[in-house]
Amino acid sequence: MTIESFAVEAQQLSRDYVSTKRSHILGRKTTTTIRALDHIDFEIDEGELFGLLGPNGAGKTTTVKILCTLLEPTGGHAFVKGYDVVKDAARVRKIVNMVAGGERMLYYRLTGRENLRYFADLYDVPKKEVSTRVDRLLELVGLIDRADDEVEKYSKGMRQRLQICRGLINDPEVVFLDEPTLGLDVNIAKDIRKFIREKIVEEQGKTVLLTTHYMYEAEEMCARVGFLSKGKLVAVGHIEELKRKMPTGFSMEVLVTRLTDETLEGLRRLKKVKRVLITDYEGEAEGEKIDRLIINVDSDAAAPEVLDYMSTMHCRTISVNIRGPTLEDLFMFFTGEP
Amino acid sequence: MFWRVVVAEMKKNVRQFFFSRATLVWAFVLPLGNGLYLYFLYFPFVTKSVELEFNASTYTLDLVGFTLIGQLLYSFFVMVMVVGAAFDREREQGTLEALLLSPANRMAILLGGALASAVWYMWMLIGVLFSWIGFFQVNIIINDFLALFTSVALSYLSLVALGMCLEALFIHSRRGVMYGTMLQEPIMFLSGLIFPLQAMPRGLLVFSYLIPLTFGLISVRLTLLGGASMFDVAVPLGILAFMTATLFILAMWLIGYAERQAKVKATLTQF
Amino acid sequence: MVIQMAPHSLRVLLATAKVNLTMTWRFFSWTGFALRFWIPLMTLGAAWVLYNHVYQGVTSSAFRNAVGASDYLSFITIGNAFYVFVFSAAFVVGRVMFWERAMGTIEATFITPMSRLAHMAGAMAAAAVNSTIDFVAVFLIALLFGFQASSFNTALFFASLLLTAFALFGIGLMTNAITLTFRDRTTTANTLSILFMAFSGIVCPVELMPVWAQAISKALPLTYGIRLMRASLLRPESYNSLYDLVALIMLGIIFVGIGMITLRLIERNMRKKALFSVF
Numbered sequence A: 001m002t003i004e005s006f007a008v009e010a011q012q013l014s015r016d017y018v019s020t021k022r023s024h025i026l027g028r029k030t031t032t033t034i035r036a037l038d039h040i041d042f043e044i045d046e047g048e049l050f051g052l053l054g055p056n057g058a059g060k061t062t063t064v065k066i067l068c069t070l071l072e073p074t075g076g077h078a079f080v081k082g083y084d085v086v087k088d089a090a091r092v093r094k095i096v097n098m099v100a101g102g103e104r105m106l107y108y109r110l111t112g113r114e115n116l117r118y119f120a121d122l123y124d125v126p127k128k129e130v131s132t133r134v135d136r137l138l139e140l141v142g143l144i145d146r147a148d149d150e151v152e153k154y155s156k157g158m159r160q161r162l163q164i165c166r167g168l169i170n171d172p173e174v175v176f177l178d179e180p181t182l183g184l185d186v187n188i189a190k191d192i193r194k195f196i197r198e199k200i201v202e203e204q205g206k207t208v209l210l211t212t213h214y215m216y217e218a219e220e221m222c223a224r225v226g227f228l229s230k231g232k233l234v235a236v237g238h239i240e241e242l243k244r245k246m247p248t249g250f251s252m253e254v255l256v257t258r259l260t261d262e263t264l265e266g267l268r269r270l271k272k273v274k275r276v277l278i279t280d281y282e283g284e285a286e287g288e289k290i291d292r293l294i295i296n297v298d299s300d301a302a303a304p305e306v307l308d309y310m311s312t313m314h315c316r317t318i319s320v321n322i323r324g325p326t327l328e329d330l331f332m333f334f335t336g337e338p
Numbered sequence B: 001m002f003w004r005v006v007v008a009e010m011k012k013n014v015r016q017f018f019f020s021r022a023t024l025v026w027a028f029v030l031p032l033g034n035g036l037y038l039y040f041l042y043f044p045f046v047t048k049s050v051e052l053e054f055n056a057s058t059y060t061l062d063l064v065g066f067t068l069i070g071q072l073l074y075s076f077f078v079m080v081m082v083v084g085a086a087f088d089r090e091r092e093q094g095t096l097e098a099l100l101l102s103p104a105n106r107m108a109i110l111l112g113g114a115l116a117s118a119v120w121y122m123w124m125l126i127g128v129l130f131s132w133i134g135f136f137q138v139n140i141i142i143n144d145f146l147a148l149f150t151s152v153a154l155s156y157l158s159l160v161a162l163g164m165c166l167e168a169l170f171i172h173s174r175r176g177v178m179y180g181t182m183l184q185e186p187i188m189f190l191s192g193l194i195f196p197l198q199a200m201p202r203g204l205l206v207f208s209y210l211i212p213l214t215f216g217l218i219s220v221r222l223t224l225l226g227g228a229s230m231f232d233v234a235v236p237l238g239i240l241a242f243m244t245a246t247l248f249i250l251a252m253w254l255i256g257y258a259e260r261q262a263k264v265k266a267t268l269t270q271f
Numbered sequence C: 001m002v003i004q005m006a007p008h009s010l011r012v013l014l015a016t017a018k019v020n021l022t023m024t025w026r027f028f029s030w031t032g033f034a035l036r037f038w039i040p041l042m043t044l045g046a047a048w049v050l051y052n053h054v055y056q057g058v059t060s061s062a063f064r065n066a067v068g069a070s071d072y073l074s075f076i077t078i079g080n081a082f083y084v085f086v087f088s089a090a091f092v093v094g095r096v097m098f099w100e101r102a103m104g105t106i107e108a109t110f111i112t113p114m115s116r117l118a119h120m121a122g123a124m125a126a127a128a129v130n131s132t133i134d135f136v137a138v139f140l141i142a143l144l145f146g147f148q149a150s151s152f153n154t155a156l157f158f159a160s161l162l163l164t165a166f167a168l169f170g171i172g173l174m175t176n177a178i179t180l181t182f183r184d185r186t187t188t189a190n191t192l193s194i195l196f197m198a199f200s201g202i203v204c205p206v207e208l209m210p211v212w213a214q215a216i217s218k219a220l221p222l223t224y225g226i227r228l229m230r231a232s233l234l235r236p237e238s239y240n241s242l243y244d245l246v247a248l249i250m251l252g253i254i255f256v257g258i259g260m261i262t263l264r265l266i267e268r269n270m271r272k273k274a275l276f277s278v279f
Helices: A060-067 A089-095 A112-122 A127-140 A156-168 A186-203 A215-221 A239-245 A261-269 A300-312 A327-335 B002-017 B022-041 B063-084 B086-093 B096-101 B106-136 B145-172 B176-190 B202-208 B212-225 B234-265 C007-025 C030-054 C061-067 C072-103 C106-110 C116-144 C154-181 C187-199 C211-218 C221-234 C242-273
Strands: A008-022 A029-044 A049-053 A075-080 A096-100 A174-178 A207-212 A224-229 A232-238 A250-257 A273-279 A288-297 A316-323 B049-054 B057-062
Touching (some): A029 A060, A029 A075, A029 A224, A060 A075, A060 A174, A060 A207, A096 A156, A112 A156, A112 C007, A127 A156, A156 A186, A186 A215, A207 A215, A224 A239, A224 A327, A232 A239, A232 A327, A239 A327, A250 A300, A261 A300, A273 A327, A288 A300, A288 A327, A300 A316, B002 B106, B022 B063, B022 B106, B022 C187, B049 B063, B057 B063, B063 B145, B063 B176, B063 B212, B145 B176, B145 B212, B176 B202, B176 C030, B212 B234, C007 C116, C030 C072, C030 C116, C072 C106, C072 C187, C116 C154, C116 C242, C154 C221, C154 C242, C187 C211, C221 C242
Parallel strands (some): A049 A224, A096 A174, A174 A207
Antiparallel strands (some): A008 A029, A008 A075, A224 A232, A250 A288, A273 A288
């Protein structure tokens, strides 16, 4: 056990998945190892809302599952409030909880209230507090009127809200939110984000690790973030600090048609252009494919030069948006992924 | 398209069924255990053989053979039900809606599932036959191989058809397993699986004759243990063929009805 | 198990039992209730036909010597009544984790600090309550077929029930390991149930079985439980219950011990191999 200084700490954390396969039921086994986490290090302070970002398959859920003792790491260590997640797993379970996106982790045949009461028992919540806590949580998420209906009759949004109640039933010190707004509609997702920020973190002072692949979500909620890409933590820090690490202060988001490789090369050679990324864009203009360019420039004064060049190369500019770097830009910068 | 769905469903079920090597082991152990249970059932009584009366003749059949044939055919029926309970599994996994969303012919889906159970059954048959020959040394008397083959094949088809009718229950409701079990028990009791049919109380015989397994058991036992010919078992085989055709038609109607009811009552996702 | 029965563990046990019973009975149907009587009606009916119509009510002398009575139907009733507990152990306790994984609730329960043993004991308690109804149903149906208890030794009756349930709980724990490891739905539970049915003396006295079958039956707790209960209700003159009681207690301790170890190992294995989310 380390001296408790951080709420959550990962030290050279690694996790390999070994999968075996047979060509047929009596065939020989072949083994493949996938490194889902590759020696990651990060810390989360008490009362902080930390965002772990990355595309699907980056290792976010693996990280969360290790920290809440559902998985054992294959290398390195992880600590929650100073307790080792492997050696002191029983203690860790008393002080953490997890909310996952999706509709599982609830008993569909039980009512919302019964689900929460059951988990209160599993967490050994003091008996005299159970009823009031359950009611309070249900009221907080707006489910008090449907508390006595079976979960199978709930909508997706309602189930997710109940999940949040389940995730808070033991008044955990650390809460892991693994893509909590996945699959929810815009309004409900917004309400949940607000709830997490205001009620869980600001009011109750809990430490939260949020994983998401929605950049705007992390930008809205988190002060500090970490970028996971293919199992590696490529950057971690305050969003503003990370933005300062970008070589350029501005990004131009340009939608064009008739883009050629020659034009792209020429664009990259322009003095005021630091970096050009081409990303997927679905759409056509008058039958021509639209390409989306993220161009990092050293100032917004570079914009006319860039647009003139594009025009000279016979590209048709559909739209231009000049802005300061977003989290998405940061992510692409640090990971090199579009 | 129909046969494509049948083959696809069959492959899927076989893949899911034989996911684990342990299944190969259980496939041997399960019917043997059932057979032993039935075999031991006779131990409190003074007997090492069973007399089967049929067509004014009395056949003296080896006790082990009598019980194991019964168990073998019943096991096949259970296998059809187990694979049919794939709908129950689909419901649990949340994939039933996706399956029924497709334009795949429902009969094709059921048939594919039932045929998948045949793969399981073939594997099981190998194990059971080895144990008959090697361990129990059952006295087999076959005089007409065509009669035996026809008896086994028709029994198989009739059980597939019956299984498909019962599988419709699994689509209809999460209580499908319960209804299926309610029907399985009397089939076991009334079909002559456990004791010769002549011992059945008269009032219950009429129900026995409504079950295809009854005729399948008579035919297979007589042709495998009693040396009966095609002529001897023509009547039960004829009845079996008629019942099989009827049950297939009934299954076609039932599956459509069950699906409509499940959609009206919104029970496809409940488990 | 006694050591682990801290207040929280007891709370987990009771809560799990309550939740399992709620989930079973919430969707109560008269069909389901009738099924509990339907199954013994069929099985005991078959035994009655076999005894009365095939063999005209005559059992072998070997049977009479082994059982100490000639009442075949009472003999088989008790075996069938006990079998319902086997079903609970194999199908309910033996599939607790499998079912939790299928429903997607296994992770939610495994991140709590609850005792897994208490959780499984709660499932067993719920199964025992449901099985008690089946147990009573068997006897009620058996009365229709002429079941007669020539005595009722209360202490022996309840001792046989409780000690057998204890041993079957251990078997249920072990079965969890098998169903989870092989990701099997019902085959393991079915096979176990069938093996118990065949070798525990449910349908014929163990003494009449071949030597190899008797050897298997000696390792099954149900063998002793059934014999004890038969003694409590049918009371054969020459029966001495001490050997069976001791054997049952020892088997219970062994199976529960092994079950607890396999439970720990399986949990560890699931964390190592990320098996919580595979189904």
